[in-house]
Amino acid sequence: MSVNKYTVSSSPHIRSKDTVQGIMGDVFIALLPAAIAGVWFFRFSALFIILISIASCVGAEAIWQKLTKQKVTINDFSAAVTGLLLALNLPPTVPFWIPIVGGVFAIIVAKQFFGGLGQNFINPALAARVFLLTSWTPQMTSWTLDGVTTATPLALLKEGALQLPSFTDVFLGNIGGCIGETSAIALLIGAAYLLYRRVISIRIPATFIGTVFILTWLIGRDGMFYSNAIYEIFTGGLILGAFFMATDYSSSPVTEKGQYIMGLGCGIITVVIRLFGGLPEGVSYAILIMNLAVPLIERYTMPKRFGEVKQ
Amino acid sequence: MQLLTFKRGIHPPDGKHLTENKPIEYLLPKGDLVYPMVQHIGAPCEPTVKKGDRVLVGQKIGEAKAYVSAPVHATVSGTVKNIAPMLHPNGDKILSVIVENDGLYEEHESIGPKGDYKNLSREQIIEIIKEAGIVGMGGAGFPTFIKLSPPPEKKIDSIIVNGAECEPYLTSDYRVMLEETDRVVTGLKIILKLFPEAKGYIAVEDNKMEAVKALLEETKNIDNIEVKLVKTKYPQGAEKQLIYAVTKREVPSGGLPADVACIVQNIDTVVAIHRAIVRGRPLMRRIVTVSGGAVKDPKNFKVKIGTSYRELVEAAGGLVSEPVKIISGGPMMGMALTSLDVPVCKGTSAILCLTKEEAELPEEQNCIRCGRCIAACPMNLMPLQLNQYAIHKEIDKFEAIHGMDCMECGCCSFVCPAKRHIVQSVRTAKKLVRSNKKNA
Structure with missing residues (x-):
């Protein structure tokens, strides 16, 4: 041999x-x-x-x-x-x-x-x-910008403050908040790279952000259709959460349909916490709650196999 | 022309540039020929000759003793040297007839034209195909006469000739379509004679436009044959996927193409049918691509069945570097070989000698649940879950999420960034399911 x-x-x-x-x-x-x-x-x-x-x-x-x-x-x-x-x-x-x-x-x-x-x-x-x-x-909720103690835009919104940072500052990130969540533009550049490299699909972030946008606009802080939904989607941790955390492979659904449900669920919970909850921001909790539902979501969203025989 | 396809699938590096422009070379065997009694799906043949007998070209040396089987013929004239178990490309030792070639190529009396196919009856054509030992030459090796004899309640309206050749490296079907265009078309015409109400389709991937042109030219005056352009994507040539691309019909799970009124035939099989009817020659030769980074001069050969793989590799200039893997068939679904000392069988489409760079066996990592396997699976399964259930031998769950529908095309393993051996585990689990069923 x-x-x-x-x-x-x-x-x-x-x-x-x-x-x-x-x-x-x-x-x-x-x-x-x-x-x-x-x-x-x-x-x-x-x-x-x-x-x-x-x-x-x-x-x-x-x-x-x-x-x-x-x-x-x-x-x-x-x-x-x-x-x-x-x-x-x-x-x-x-x-x-x-x-x-x-x-x-x-x-x-x-x-x-x-x-x-x-x-x-x-x-x-x-x-x-x-x-x-x-x-x-x-320690986790004290915000400063340029050495001055400040509040996040969402906290200001929750308090009903009249003076809000400008949209430009919100979009660029010149506001109080976590290190990486404030600059929407920087996050979107990174997100575009992930999409281009096909590391993530657009399904979860699009439904997540879309749901937050629509619900914020529909329900509104000051009654129906009375809030600046565009402003709100760029505040807080939504962009960071939607593109980089809700899409985490191991804690999000692997099925296509499941990913839409994940995004939808995250969006609904986020808006409920932001508008009605005791906390100014709800993205983290929304994602964590939906993480727990992932096995269930996957079970009910299995792709229909090729050649499935109609019963 | 509309570009047809199926859903999902992958785009592996195709490696076809190595041989696609190499015309088919006719290669005569030098050494002994080995004819395994199993070169098809079904019951093994029984040798009809004994040691010391003289055999002639085209003489039947293995007789099919069951319905699902296909006879084996000598492809040279010479003396039966031995009848013994020999290594088969599938890795088993299979009872084989070994013939010492006398180089005279004296033909057996049974060889000869069977007359104009237009005047032959359906039964006569089926009988000739059966006696010629023709099987599916894409690799599966299912006896062709059975495929062409669907139960009468299954009406057939589409005969699809599979010219997709979606496996990387393989160019044998392409060369046949290009060089033997008329035979492909005549072969299809013969099949259509069996199914007068059916339409014939020749489906070719859009990376083989020269073949498409040749086929269009050859079929331009034929009403019931149409050339279909399918997208270059693996596994476009998988039977169910090809049927879907051409007809938009899904073969039901566990069903056969005839369930959706289709029959699919491989290119080389159709040419074999042409030879059997028009020239009266049984299945004795096939086209084999010899390729891979370790081969000096990759080529396409027309060889006699029974020729040693080693002779083919030598005829392609031998090896320039030590391959890590030798594969019989394509790199996606072919079999890895332990040795080049195996004979070309009816299902041998290619011999690939792949370098470390091409085919190194990667180390498995944890599944990261990226979902790429799901996005690639042409059967719409959940390969990552099948992999888990297979590893843990959770056979009930494996079956419940349709593990038995897996056709082992390899897309999931190919795309897996964690390099998990998904198909391998699924294959093992499928075997377990089958043996449990058998023992139950």
Whole structure:
């Protein structure tokens, strides 16, 4: 018997060049414009938070996998993406330990406890944000811009304040808010890149933002048809959440129809919280709640197989 | 011309440039010929010769003993050297007749024109095709005479000749359409004689426009034959997908093309029918693409069935680098071989010697639920879930989400960024389901 030199494996014998690393790298690249805008508006503190957050997530993943004797998979970039996303969801003025606690929670509790990459049923960065928000509310809800304490546009809207930041400031990101959520233009550039690279489809973000737009306009803060719905979709975490977090692979539906339902559900919950809830912003909670419904959504939105026999 | 297609599918790198402009070369065998008694779906043949017998070109050496089977013929004249189990391209050892070629190519008396097909009856044509041992030459190897004998309650209105050739690297069908256009068309005419009410279609992907032109020219005065342009997309040539593209009908799950009034035939099969009727020759030769990055001079060959793969690779200049994988058939659905010492069978469409760069076996990572497999699956299944259920042997759930509908085209594994071996797991689960059913 001669030694077999050839690989004998099941077909197909050729594979596409796409890799998990490549996809995660694309998400990271797509988040960079928002990160740069955050550093531009919030200066050194933002950069500091971003770096600590990424380091905590990557470190937490490596240490956990070492301790549990698994293969260390930090080179798939998924932990780095979670770290960057988490940082973009934090106010620029948080103390340095906030991103560390958040990063450890995101990676170990939300991701690794459930089996690691692709197995987490909620978005790790969002889970960490909400965990931090409920545990250290003052630190997580103090906003400053150019050293001056300020309020987010949504909080101002909720209070019924008359003086709101201009639409231009809202669109560019020159407003109070989390590091990466304020600059709509930067987020949209990143989103366009993700769509162009076909990392995400437009289904979830379009239905999510569309639903928020229509419902905000329909219901309105000041009665029906009396609110500036365009202004509102660019405030808060909607653009960041719709393009970068509601589309998270492992915590959103894989089916096409399911993705529309995901977007719709996120949109409805967001508007309900924004207009009627006690909090100014509801994007994070909306996505997390819909994350829990994903298995159910998938079960009822399975594609109809080719050649399905009519019963 | 309207461009037809199916939903989903993929666009793999096609590799056809290596051989698409290489005219078919006729290759005579040098060494012994090996004729496995299984070259089709169905019951194995029984050898009709014994060691030491002299056989002639076209002589039947394997007799079909069951309805679903196809006889095997000698393709050279010479002496039966042995009858023994030999390595088959499918990886098994199969009882084979080994013939030492005397180089005389003396023909058996049974060879000879069967007369004008227009004067033959339906039964006569079916019988000739059956006796010629013709099977589907796209790879599946289902006996053609059975395909052409649907139950009388199934009316057939479309005969589709499959010139899609969607597998990367393969150009044998393309060369046949280009070089033997008239035979393809006459072969289809013969099939249409069996189904006078049906219309004939020759479906060709739009990356083979030279073949389309030749076919259009050849069929311009024929009313009941139409050339259909289909989109270059894998798996356009899968039977159900091709039927959908051409007729917009979906073959029901678990059903056959005849359920939607269609019959699909491979290009080379149609040419084999032409040869069997017009020239009275059984299925003895086929066109094989020898290609891949490790082959010095990739080519298309017309070879005698039974010729060793090794001879073909040598005739293509041999290997320039050490391949990591040798494949019988296309890279999407072909079989990986352990050795080149296997014979060309009726279903051998290609021999590919792929380099590390072309076909390295990647390491599996966790599924990230990106959903690309769903977007690629031409059967509209959920490959990522099938993969999970298959791995965990949750066979009931596997069946409940229609795992048995998978045709193993490989689109999901191809697109998977985590490089999961989805098709492999599904294949194993399907086998398990079948064996459970058998034992139940």
